[in-house]
Amino acid sequence: MKEEKKITGDDYLLELVAFLATSARGCIDEPPSYGPFRLIDGLSRLIDLPKYATCLKDDDFLHKIKAQIEDKKFSVMFDEREFQDMLDSVVLQVTKELKRRSL
Amino acid sequence: MLDTLEAIRTRRTIRKFKSEPVPDDTVEKILEAGRWAPTGSNLQPWKFVVVKNRAILDMIRKISPGYLGATPMAIVICSDKATAYAKGGKLGRDYLTIADCMMAAENMLLAAHALSLGACPVKSFSTPALKEILELPDGIEPELILMVGYPDETPTDPPKHPLEKIAFLDKYGKVWSTSKGGKKP
Numbered sequence: 486m487k488e489e490k491k492i493t494g495d496d497y498l499l500e501l502v503a504f505l506a507t508s509a510r511g512c513i514d515e516p517p518s519y520g521p522f523r524l525i526d527g528l529s530r531l532i533d534l535p536k537y538a539t540c541l542k543d544d545d546f547l548h549k550i551k552a553q554i555e556d557k558k559f560s561v562m563f564d565e566r567e568f569q570d571m572l573d574s575v576v577l578q579v580t581k582e583l584k585r586r587s588l
Numbered sequence: 589m590l591d592t593l594e595a596i597r598t599r600r601t602i603r604k605f606k607s608e609p610v611p612d613d614t615v616e617k618i619l620e621a622g623r624w625a626p627t628g629s630n631l632q633p634w635k636f637v638v639v640k641n642r643a644i645l646d647m648i649r650k651i652s653p654g655y656l657g658a659t660p661m662a663i664v665i666c667s668d669k670a671t672a673y674a675k676g677g678k679l680g681r682d683y684l685t686i687a688d689c690m691m692a693a694e695n696m697l698l699a700a701h702a703l704s705l706g707a708c709p710v711k712s713f714s715t716p717a718l719k720e721i722l723e724l725p726d727g728i729e730p731e732l733i734l735m736v737g738y739p740d741e742t743p744t745d746p747p748k749h750p751l752e753k754i755a756f757l758d759k760y761g762k763v764w765s766t767s768k769g770g771k772k773p
Contacts, residue, residue, distance in 0.1 A: 507713070
C-alpha cells in the first residue's frame with residue numbers, strides 16, 4: 486500500500502489559504518449565514534495548525550474550543566439560536582482566557 | 589434494498605465517513621441511477637466525473653469550503669452547457685442543465701442510500717478551481733459535488749416544514765388539509 490504523504494506545516498498553511506480564499510469568494514454568492522459559519526470553521530481548522538507546524542505549541546484550551554465548535558457548527562443550518570449561542574460562548578471563553586493570560 | 593418511499597424518508601446528509609473504499613460495481617449503480625434521471629427534451633446534459641485518486645480528492649476538498657470531512661470518493665456532476673444550448677437554446681443552457689443535473693443528483697443520493705452508502709451534496713466550491721483540477725473543457729461546468737462513502741454517523745431527523753405550510757389545494761393559500769402535517773410517506 487502506498488504510504489500517505491506526510492502533511493507539513495507548509496502544506497497545512499497552504500490548505501488554510503485555499504480554504505480562506507475560496508470561502509471569501511463563496512461568501513459573495515452564498516447565504517449570509519455561511520459567512521460566520523466559514524469563519525468559525527476556519528478557526529477550528531486553524532487550531533489544528535500546531536499538529537503540522539511543530540514550532541507551535543499544542544494548546545489544550547484551544548482544543549476545548551475546537552471541540553465545542555465541531556459539536557455545534559452545523560446548527561447554523563437548522564437552529565440559528567443554537568449556532569449564535571455557541572459563537573457567544575466561544576467569544577466569552579476566549580476573552581476570559583485572554584484576560585487570564587494577560588493579567 | 590429499500591422501498592422507494594422509505595429511501596426518500598430515511599436518506600440523510602452524511603458528513604462523517606469510513607475510509608473503506610466503495611467497490612466500482614457499486615459506484616456504477618449510482619452512476620446508472622443518475623443516467624436514468626428525468627431530463628427536459630431528453631437533453632441529458634450531465635457528465636459525471638468519479639474521483640477516487642487521493643491526491644485529487646484532497647485538492648478538491650481544499651478548494652471546497654463545503655467539503656467538510658474526508659471521503660474515499662466523490663462524484664462531480666457537471667453540465668454540458670454547449671450541447672444543451674445547441675439543442676435546448678437558452679432555456680436548455682441556463683435552466684434545464686441545472687434542473688436536470690439536480691434530478692440526477694437526487695437519484696444518485698437515493699441510490700447511494702439504498703446501497704447502504706452515505707452522501708453529501710456540496711455546492712460550496714470554487715468553480716474555476718474545480719475546473720482547473722479536473723481539467724474540464726470549455727462548456728463543461730461543475731454543478732454539484734457528491735461526497736460518497738460508507739457512513740460513520742447516524743444523523744437525527746432535521747426539522748421539516750409541515751405540509752400545511754407548503755402544500756395547497758387548487759390555489760395558493762388554500763391549505764392542503766387531508767394530511768396530518770408531518771406525516772411520513
